[in-house]
Amino acid sequence: MGTTASQLGKDLLSEYQELTFLTKQEILLAHKRFSELLTKDEKDVPNVRVPMERILTLPELKSNPFRKRICLVFSTSEHKDGSLTFEDFLDLLSAFSDSATMEIKSHYAFRIFDFDDDGTLDCDDLQQLVNCLTGETEDTRLTQDEMRQLISNILEESDIDKDGTVNLSEFQHVISRSPDFISSFKIVL
Amino acid sequence: MSINKNTILCYRSYCLNVSQSFRRCGSNLRSEIGGKFGTSVQSYFVFLKWLLMFNVFSFLVNFGFITIPQLVYDFSPNVPNTTSFRGLEILTGAGYFNYTVMYYGSYSNETLEGAVDYKMQLGYFFTIAVYMVLCGIALIFSMASSFKANYVLADTTSGGAWQLLCSWDFSMTNERAVRQRKNNLRESLSEKAQRKQLTSSEKLRHFGIYLGAWLLSSSLTVGCGASIFFLCRYEQLTLLVPFMVSLMNMVVPLFFSLFNKFEHYSSQRRQIYVLVARNVLLRMCILGVLCYYWMNVVATEYSCWESVVGQALYRLVFVDFIFLLLGSFFGEFLSNVVGTRLLPRLGIPEFDVARNVLEIIYAQTLAWIGIYFSPLLPAIQILKFFILFYIKKVSLMQNCQPPRRTGRAAQMKTIFTALLFFPFFLGALAIVGYTAWSLTPSKHCGPFRGLDSTFSVVEVWMVQLNSTGGSEVVIFVYQNVIRSEIFYFLITIIILVIVYIFWQVSQGRKQLIVLLRQQIVNEGKDKSFLLEKLQNLQKSQPNIRSKNHKKVGIPSLLARFS
Numbered sequence: 001m002g003t004t005a006s007q008l009g010k011d012l013l014s015e016y017q018e019l020t021f022l023t024k025q026e027i028l029l030a031h032k033r034f035s036e037l038l039t040k041d042e043k044d045v046p047n048v049r050v051p052m053e054r055i056l057t058l059p060e061l062k063s064n065p066f067r068k069r070i071c072l073v074f075s076t077s078e079h080k081d082g083s084l085t086f087e088d089f090l091d092l093l094s095a096f097s098d099s100a101t102m103e104i105k106s107h108y109a110f111r112i113f114d115f116d117d118d119g120t121l122d123c124d125d126l127q128q129l130v131n132c133l134t135g136e137t138e139d140t141r142l143t144q145d146e147m148r149q150l151i152s153n154i155l156e157e158s159d160i161d162k163d164g165t166v167n168l169s170e171f172q173h174v175i176s177r178s179p180d181f182i183s184s185f186k187i188v189l
Numbered sequence: 190m191s192i193n194k195n196t197i198l199c200y201r202s203y204c205l206n207v208s209q210s211f212r213r214c215g216s217n218l219r220s221e222i223g224g225k226f227g228t229s230v231q232s233y234f235v236f237l238k239w240l241l242m243f244n245v246f247s248f249l250v251n252f253g254f255i256t257i258p259q260l261v262y263d264f265s266p267n268v269p270n271t272t273s274f275r276g277l278e279i280l281t282g283a284g285y286f287n288y289t290v291m292y293y294g295s296y297s298n299e300t301l302e303g304a305v306d307y308k309m310q311l312g313y314f315f316t317i318a319v320y321m322v323l324c325g326i327a328l329i330f331s332m333a334s335s336f337k338a339n340y341v342l343a344d345t346t347s348g349g350a351w352q353l354l355c356s357w358d359f360s361m362t363n364e365r366a367v368r369q370r371k372n373n374l375r376e377s378l379s380e381k382a383q384r385k386q387l388t389s390s391e392k393l394r395h396f397g398i399y400l401g402a403w404l405l406s407s408s409l410t411v412g413c414g415a416s417i418f419f420l421c422r423y424e425q426l427t428l429l430v431p432f433m434v435s436l437m438n439m440v441v442p443l444f445f446s447l448f449n450k451f452e453h454y455s456s457q458r459r460q461i462y463v464l465v466a467r468n469v470l471l472r473m474c475i476l477g478v479l480c481y482y483w484m485n486v487v488a489t490e491y492s493c494w495e496s497v498v499g500q501a502l503y504r505l506v507f508v509d510f511i512f513l514l515l516g517s518f519f520g521e522f523l524s525n526v527v528g529t530r531l532l533p534r535l536g537i538p539e540f541d542v543a544r545n546v547l548e549i550i551y552a553q554t555l556a557w558i559g560i561y562f563s564p565l566l567p568a569i570q571i572l573k574f575f576i577l578f579y580i581k582k583v584s585l586m587q588n589c590q591p592p593r594r595t596g597r598a599a600q601m602k603t604i605f606t607a608l609l610f611f612p613f614f615l616g617a618l619a620i621v622g623y624t625a626w627s628l629t630p631s632k633h634c635g636p637f638r639g640l641d642s643t644f645s646v647v648e649v650w651m652v653q654l655n656s657t658g659g660s661e662v663v664i665f666v667y668q669n670v671i672r673s674e675i676f677y678f679l680i681t682i683i684i685l686v687i688v689y690i691f692w693q694v695s696q697g698r699k700q701l702i703v704l705l706r707q708q709i710v711n712e713g714k715d716k717s718f719l720l721e722k723l724q725n726l727q728k729s730q731p732n733i734r735s736k737n738h739k740k741v742g743i744p745s746l747l748a749r750f751s
Contacts, residue, residue: 063367064359096359109355133357134375146379154350160706161713179338180356183228187359 020094021104029189030093033058034086052082055089060187065132069112096187105185106175110168120165126151225363226540226585227370232602233542234578240553241574243327247320247560248567254316255564256290258309262301281427282503287496291503292563294496294634310646313636314625317561321618324557328610335603353377365590395453402448409444410471413437414478421482430501431508434475438509438551439516442468442544465543465608472551473612479505480558480620484628493634499563506555506566510573513548517584525588540589542601545581549574550609557617561624 008016008031016027035043037055042048052071061067071082074092084092094100095108114121115128130150131141142150158166158174166174175181223231274285288295301307353374361367417437420430445467454460483498491497524538552573559566625644630637637643651667654660670676 059362060360063362063364065357065367065371066359129354130378133354133371134378135371140371140375142375142379150350150378154354157351160709162710163713163717174351175355178351178355180228184356184358184360 016090020090021097021099022090022094026093026097026189027090030090031086033189034089047085049077049083049085052084055082055084060189064187066112069115073108073111093187093189096185098186098188102176102182103172105182106172107168109175109181109185110171113171120167121171122165123151126154126166222582222585223360225361225366226589227358227361227366229542229601230540230585232605233540233545234582236546236602236605237549237574237578237581240549241571241578243324243553244556244567244570244574247324247556248565248571250316250320251560251564251567255296255313258301258307258312259290259296261303262297280504280507282500282507283427286503287500291565292496292499293561293636294493294499294631296564296636298636298638308650310636311650313564314643314646317564317621320560321557321621325610325614325618328606328614332603332606332610335606350378369590399452402452405448406445406467407470409441410467410474413441413471414474417475418478418482421479421486428504428508430479431504434479434505435508435512437475438472438548439512441471445471461543465547465604468544468547469608469612472547473616476551476554476558476616484620484623488628491631493631495562495631495635499559499566502555502559503563503566503569506552506559506569506573509552509555510577513552513577514580516548517580521584521588537590538588540585546605547608549577550605550613553609554613554617557614558620561621 008028013024013027016022017024020027022030034050037050037057038048042050052068052075055071056062056067061070064070068082070092071084072080074088074095075082075084076088077083095104110121111117113125113129115125116122121129127147130147134141141147155164155166158170160170160173222234278284278286282291286292290296296313297309299309301309357374358370361370417430417434420433423429445464449460449464452460452463454463479501483494483501487497487501488494521538521540528537552570556566556570626642628642630640630643632638637646640646640649647667651664654664
C-alpha cells in the first residue's frame with residue numbers, strides 16, 4: 001500500500017477513512033500538504049519517507065514545543081530518526097483530530113511525554129517536560145529548588161501507588177480529570 | 190460517452206472544492222481564531238453564535254404566530270395623521286413605530302375570523318410562554334451537559350500542576366503566542382512550587398483590603414441604581430436614561446478592575462470570579478431599578494404602558510449596541526494605537542473574554558425582557574449580534590494579542606452558561622411572569638385589554654371550554670394540576686427526598702474512593718516487599734533454581750509481578 005503520483009485512489013481513500021479518525025476532506029488536505037513537502041524526484045516514489053527537518057517546517061508543528069517528540073513517536077523507521085511516510089503522517093493527524101477518543105489521545109500524550117521511552121514518566125522525564133514547556137534558554141527555566149518542589153508536587157498528585165514514577169494508568173487517571181485536555185490536544189491543518 | 194464521464198468528474202471535483210471551502214469557512218473559527226488566540230477566545234465567538242440562534246428562533250416564532258395573523262387581519266397600521274415617518278424613529282423607537290406591529294399596543298384582542306378562528310389573546314400568551322419555557326429547558330440541558338463533562342470529580346488536584354502541564358494548547362501556531370504561553374506557564378509553575386506562607390498580620394491586612402473593596406463596589410452599585418431611578422423621571426429627554434445606563438455599564442467595571450489590582454488573591458481563578466460577580470451585581474442592580482420603575486410608575490401613569498416599556502427597551506437595546514461598537518473602538522483599536530506608538534510599556538491589548546461575554550449576556554437579557562412588550566425586538570437583536578460578530582472578529586485580528594493567562598476554556602463555557610441562566614434568564618422570566626400575573630393590562634390597547642391580568646386569559650378560556658363542552662382532558666388538567674396547591678406540595682417533597690438520597694450516595698462513594706486509594710498504596714508496598722523477598726531467595730539458593738525450574742517457573746512469576 002502506498003501513495004502514487006499526485007492523486008489518491010478512491011479505494012485507498014476509503015481505506016484510510018476507515019482506519020483513521022479523519023474525514024475524506026481532511027485526508028485529501030493532508031495529502032496535498034504532504035505532497036508539498038516532497039521534492040520533484042520524490043513525488044513518483046511510492047511510500048516515500050520525509051526526513052524530520054522537512055516535516056518540522058509545517059507551520060502547525062513549527063512552534064510546537066513537542067515537535068521533535070511527536071515526529072519520533074509517530075515515525076515507523078528502523079533508525080528512529082523521526083522521518084514520516086504519508087501513512088505515519090495520517091496516523092499523527094488522526095491521533096490529534098477532533099474525533100479521536102480520550103484513550104487514544106492520552107496514550108499518545110503519554111508516549112510523547114516519555115522522553116526516554118521506558119514506559120513510565122520518572123523524574124527525568126518530568127524535568128524535561130517542564131523544561132520544554134517553560135523555555136529553552138537558561139534564564140527562562142525554573143531554578144533547581146523550584147523544579148524539585150514542582151516535581152514532588154506532581155508526583156504527590158498523580159503517583160497513586162507511590163513508586164516514584166507515573167505509569168500509563170495513573171497518567172490516564174489524571175488526564176480524565178482535566179476537561180481541557182481533549183480540546184487542547186488537537187492539531188488541525 | 191467520454192464527455193459525460195469527464196463532466197461528471199469535473200462536477201464532482203467542483204463539488205468537493207466547494208464543500209471544502211464551505212467547511213473551511215465554517216471551521217474558520219477553529220483554525221483562524223483558535224489557532225492564533227487559543228480556545229478561550231474561540232469559546233466567546235461560539236457562545237455569540239449560539240445566542241444568535243436563540244434570537245433567530247424567537248423571531249421566527251413571534252413573527253409566525255403573532256405578527257402574521259395580525260398583519261393578515263389588519264394590514265395597514267392605524268397611524269393618526271399627525272405623525273409621519275422621520276428617520277429619528279430608528280434611534281428612539283417612538284413616533285411612527287409606536288403604531289406599527291413592533292409593539293404590544295397595536296395587536297388586537299379579538300378572535301380573528303378567516304380560514305381558521307384564531308384567538309389573538311391566547312396566541313400571544315401561549316407563544317411567549319412556550320418560547321420562554323423552551324429557552325429555559327435548552328439552557329438547563331446545555332448547562333447540565335457541560336457541567337457533567339467538565340467537573341468530573343472536583344478533587345484537590347483540580348487546579349494543580351498537572352492541569353497546567355496537560356492543558357498545553359497544541360493547536361496554537363503563532364510563534365509569539367507560544368512564547369507568551371510559555372512565559373505565563375513558567376510564572377504559574379514557579380508560583381505553585383513556592384507556596385508562600387503568610388503571617389497572620391498579612392492575612393488580616395489582605396482581608397481588610399478585600400472587605401474595603403467589596404464595600405466600595407457595593408456602594409458604587411447602589412449609587413448607580415439610585416441615580417438611574419432619579420433620572421427616570423426626566424422622560425422628555427428620551428435618550429438620557431439609556432445613555433446613562435450604557436455609560437455606567439462601561440465605566441464602573443473599569444473601577445472594579447482597578448480595585449482588583451490592589452487586592453491579593455490566593456488563585457487567579459478566584460480573582461476572575463470576584464470580578465465577574467461584581468460586574469453581574471452592577472448590571473442586575475441597574476436592570477432591577479429600571480424594571481421597578483417600569484412596573485410601579487409607568488404601569489400606573491400611562492394609558493398604553495406596555496408600548497412605552499417596549500419603546501424604552503428598544504432604546505436600551507439600540508444605545509447598548511452603539512456603546513458596544515464604541516467600546517470595541519476604544520478598548521481595542523485605540524488601546525492598540527496607544528500601546529504600540531505612544532506608550533510602548535502598555536503593549537498590545539488583550540481580548541478580554543470575560544467582559545465581552547458579560548456584555549452579550551446583558552444584551553440578550555434585554556431582548557428576553559422585551560419579548561413580551563415588543564414581539565419584534567428579536568429582529569433588532571439578530572442584526573445587532575450579526576454585526577457585532579464580524580466587528581469583533583476584525584477587531585480581534587487587527588488589534589489584539591492572545592490572552593496572557595492560560596484560559597480554561599471548558600470551565601469557562603460552563604460558567605458562561607450558568608451565568609446566562611441563573612441571574613439573567615431567571616430574572617427576565619421573573620419580570621415577564623410578574624407582569625403577566627400581577628399587573629393590570631392597559632385598557633385601551635393591546636391583546637389583553639379589559640382583563641384583570643394577563644393570566645386570566647387562560648381562566649376565561651377554561652370557562653369558555655366548560656360552557657361549550659370542550660375537551661375534558663384540558664379542563665381536568667387545569668383544575669386539578671395547575672390550580673391545585675397539593676400537587677406542587679407533593680412534587681416538592683418528592684424532589685427533596687430524591688436529592689437527599691443522591692447526596693448520601695455521593696458521600697458514600699467519596700469514602701469508597703479514599704479506601705480504594707489506600708488499598709492501591711498497600712498493594713504497591715506488598716508488591717515491592719514480595720519482589721525483594723524473591724530476589725533474596727534467588728541469591729541465597731541458586732542451585733535449587735536450576736533443578737526445579739520446571740516446577741517453580743520463577744521468570745513467569747517475576748513477569749507477573751512487574
